[in-house]
Amino acid sequence: MKKVIVGITGNEKELPPMSGLTYVAVVKDLAEGVKAAGGLPIVIPIGTPEMAKDYVQMIDKLILSGGQHVSPQFYGEEQSVNSDDYLLERDQFELALIKEALKQEKPIFAVCRGMQLLNVALGGSLKQDVKHHWQPQLEGTSHDLQVRPNSRVSQLFAEGSQINSFHHQSIKDLAPVLKVTARDPRDGTIEAVEGRGRLPILAVQWHPEFLCRDCDSNRQLFDYLVHQL
Incomplete structure (x- = not known):
């Protein structure tokens, strides 16, 4: 049986810092989550928007991974926070990937920054600075989840499920095609959104890849991505 090919958007990191060596970077746990669910993960390095069509044609589903802030120019605002944690080339490329995935009717799963960018791509906006949403330790969780009944998320997560939190921005105005x-x-x-109607979109603000080794619900989230979304 042919494996489901899942493209994961890559970031760029200078490793070690100040070395001048830039690597394509994806958190290994994202790829491991896809593999554990029976999918075949492929990392998509940052490219030009013109490359998006060919990349999306290669894959069955797309994961928008976490990372930098989304540039506010894409939702019509000026930057209001003192930060240099932006990468314009990544925003431009991933916006093109989203457009192509929708055009080619390929399902999209988005994590943290990925959810924020997806909301912007579909006509929403962001809060540029949110407080008390960055937990001190990579491992573990920081708060519980309020789940909407009869949603895709409610099939996997019970009311009060514990999740982690690693973000300085969040959704402000929700895109019309999302709920x-x-x-x-x-x-x-907002901690999770999905596409209205049959639009194959699921996005979460937390990082399920950090939790799936010890949490059945987050493991099942990857299984849902690979086999049902």
């Missing part, structure tokens, strides 16, 4: 399926009960921050 909210989970929130942070502490302040209402």
Whole structure:
């Protein structure tokens, strides 16, 4: 049986810092989650928007991975935070990947920054700075989840499920073609969205790849991506 090919967007990292050596980087746990679910992960390095069509034709499904802030120019705002954690080339390329995936009707799963970029690509906007959403340790969780009944997320996560939190930005205005399926009960921050109707989109604000080794629900999220989305 042919494996489902899942493209994962890659970041760029200078390793070690100040070395002048730039690597294509993806958190290994994302690829491992896809493999454990029976899929075949392929890392997509940052390219030009013109390359997006060919990349999307190669894959069955697309994961938009985490990383830098999304440049506010793409939702009509000026930068209001003191940060240099942006990568314009990545934004431009991944926006082109999203456009092609929708055009080619390839399902999209988005994580953290990926969810934020997806919302922007579909006509939404972001809060440029949110407080108390960055937990001190990579391992573990920081708050629970308020889940919308009869959603894709509710098939996998029970009300009150514990999730992690590693983000300084969040969704402000939701894109019209998306609907909210989970929130942070502490302040209402949007934690999961999915496409309206049959639009094959699922996105989460937390990092399931950091939790799937010890959590059945997050493991099943990758299984859902590979076999059902």
